[in-house]
Amino acid sequence: MPNGTVCQLVNLPVVIGDVVASVTVENVTCLDEQAKKVDHIDVMVRDLEAEPIFGRTIAPDTAGGTANAYPNNHPSFCYSPKTTLHVGEAVCGPRELKGVRIHGTIHKQIYYVDKHDDVRHLGEDIDFTKVIDLNPPLIILHPNNIDIDLRNVELQVDFDLHKSNRIQQIATVSFLIKIVEDTQMFVSIFPNGCEPTATLGIQDTFDDFIGNLPTNWQGENVGPNPSGRTGQAVELGVCPTRPASLARNVPDIVGGQTYALTFWARSLEKMADPCCFTLLAQIIFLDASGNPIDTVRQTIRSQDLSDTYRQFSISGTAPEGTTAAMLGFVFTPESYNTCSVLIDDLTFAPV
Incomplete structure (x- = not known):
């Protein structure tokens, strides 16, 4: 190895894609009594998670032509990176990541003023699910080694009181989807300092x-x-x-x-x-x-x-x-x- 350079095999998270996306959730809350106004709504997102949606396994191209994808019924097709391994079946190869399924719960605390001018309280949880398509799909070399993080989560809620007992609400959850694949690679380590000599x-x-x-x-x-x-x-x-x-x-x-x-x-x-x-x-x-x-x-x-x-x-x-x-x-x-x-x-x- 030249000039004392050392080669070390490490496992690093490599960002292979990030997408800014949002989910809009509309619902109507019916009160059990008449309300003069909605004072305010406290809201948060709970259990926000993402899971990958894989497409077909990428077929190896041995003829020098355009790469194909195995059909769903092909023996080398992989249905899920987390399924039980059946010994003797084809090993899952590179795959297309077609999209990301987002799901979570919007937790609300609604404060309204009743006809006696008292502030009343009502809590509710609204579950939501949405599929974010990736266009074009990402090619994942090792489907078992990816993680999907949701970052920069922001929440905005608009509401309106109809007929004194119906609260129409529109909640928008915005976030950054960051797709990371754990990858093994060799890196150079320089024992004599950070400045490499070769x-x-x-x-x-x-x-x-x-x-x-x-x-x-x-x-x-x-x-x-x-x-x-x-x-x-x-x-x-x-x-x-x-x-x-x-x-x-x-x-x-x-x-x-x-x-x-x-x-x-x-x-x-x-x-x-x-x-x-x-x-x-x-x-x-x-x-x-x-x-x-x-x-x-x-x-x-x-x-x-x-x-x-x-x-x-x-x-x-x-x-x-x-x-x-x-x-x-x-x-x-x-x-x-x-x-x-x-x-x-x-x-x-x-x-």
Whole structure:
């Protein structure tokens, strides 16, 4: 480990979504006697809770196409993350979180003035339930590990006295829904102080995908391919006549440190026609605001690749003020190209 950096596996709550929402509850309270007016109403929310509403299990995409979802009667469909595990059945994989069901109780203390000018009191509890839809749904990697918190709860009540014994009320409960997933990850611990002197970098064998994208990466026209150097590979140019891109942000980059991006690549002929494309590999160093400071790049031509994996490496020194780096690949084909590119076993670390 470089410069005394220590890697520790920790379990952290990661916020994957937050939504501002509200519930409106209307009701009419009938008094047993005539009232001159409603003096005031004390109100609070009790037992406010949220529970997830899951959609279908996300099916693994092994053909490089668009990811599908299992139907409800498929053996790999998971009905609830809290159900009893039946040994031998399919294990629940990533799922869509379609919505959140909110339920609670509005507790009221109603104070009114009767016909004798005495202040009388009446208590009531109004239960409510509402489903908050998430559009688009969130993809949950581990459905058993999520928590839903309701924060910034506010309550407003309007009321009106009708016919001396009917109190019409409209209560609005507003809140922030914060969805948190417990995630295990490796973090760097710096025994000699808070200021890091190096970063451990990253390693990726492209064996973990969410839909068509490798975990922690963003891209277009990419997908998993079984013909990896070790395990799977990521394929750029699934449609070989369209451009493709793949990018990932790496935090905790230190200015003045030299970093190297190393990866293995090969071409994949889909037809007998010759390959005609370029592959741009680059490291973009970013400041604290996410603005590019410097870029190191290498252009690989289709003539430089074959059906056998070849290792490539580019390196550059991060300028002062660098806090992160963007790793990127850009696949640019000619209109008659019929080949894609496979990338596998990538590393990015200090030299």
